[in-house]
Amino acid sequence: MRRIAQERPEDxxxxEQLFDLTFAxxxxxxxxxxxxxxxxxxxxLCMCLRDDFDVIVGAIRYWPIRIATDHGDVDALLLGPVAVHPTRQGEGIAAELILESLAIARARGWARVVLVGDAPYYxxxxxxxxxxxxxxxxxxxRVLAKALVKGAMEGVAGKALPPANLKERADRP
Ligand SMILES: CC(C)(COP(=O)(O)OP(=O)(O)OC[C@H]1O[C@@H](n2cnc3c(N)ncnc32)[C@H](O)[C@@H]1OP(=O)(O)O)[C@@H](O)C(=O)NCCC(=O)NCCS
Known part of the structure; x- marks a missing residue:
């Protein structure tokens, strides 16, 4: 039976092999x-889907970012990469991974998600x-976004940056 689980270090x-295979x-x-x-x-939020043979056929990852708006910085998730093995595409695997991870993100209090991808799909x-x-x-x-909380994308425009703690780290001598 296929099942979604959080990515483990041993996965x-x-x-990575799956991402190498599916991306240029x-x-x-x-x-x-x-x-x-x-x-x-x-x-x-990093999840993978295993098939009946216990092989990972789909995976999704998220990183934290911030968006520098005119009214100050706001936190966001950067969705991606998401990939499904070429022989298993079109079965709804990416949809399962995306919907499940977005539900967890919302439950954990994230307000908005950004990605770079094809609008006709997303x-x-x-x-x-x-x-x-x-x-x-x-x-x-190709820059797309979604509010996980009503109104969370209203007035959100600006440059996407690494999360603040990374910037602080980079600024340190
Ligand atoms: C994009 C990708 C993750 C979709 O995975 P999947 O499990 O096949 O997707 P789903 O089964 O949930 O959805 C399939 C549907 O999406 C459509 N679709 C897939 N990629 C699409 C795209 N780039 N643009 C528009 N529609 C797309 C399919 O035609 C199919 O349509 P249908 O439901 O009408 O038959 C997969 O094709 C993939 O791994 N691609 C290579 C890596 C990649 O491009 N990742 C996305 C980076 S942003």
Missing amino acids: LWEI PGRTALSSYQLRGDSPPIAE RRFGFTRAPIQLPRPTNPE
Whole structure:
């Protein structure tokens, strides 16, 4: 029976293989990786789906970011990467991972989620284009966001940055 579970340290190798398989070479040069830096993902939101043979066929990760708005910084989640093995795409696996992890994020008090992706896919989960600037090169049309709490995206526009604690760390001599 297929099942979703939180990613464990021992799953790392299998999940990295899955990301290498599904994304083009050089994925770590993508702009979203610049925001993640060396910071670890949010463990409780990183999930994988195992199939009947106990093989990981889908995975999703999240990182914390902040958005510098005119009214001050706000925290947000950066969704991604999310990937499903090519032989298992179209079965609703990514949808399960996205919906389950978003439900946990909401329950843990996160208010908003940002991602870089295809609007035709993510709009089914309530993601819409957002005026948030990610590091270059990012196509602004692919920057999408979703409020997990009513109104949490209202007036949220600005530059996406690593979380404040990382900045403090970087600023330290
Ligand atoms: C995108 C991805 C995660 C979707 O996983 P999945 O488990 O196949 O997705 P689901 O089964 O939940 O949804 C499948 C549906 O989404 C559609 N879909 C998939 N990718 C899409 C895209 N980029 N744009 C529009 N629709 C898309 C499929 O056509 C299918 O439509 P249908 O329900 O009408 O048949 C998977 O294709 C993948 O791993 N791709 C490579 C890595 C990648 O691009 N990740 C996303 C980075 S933002």
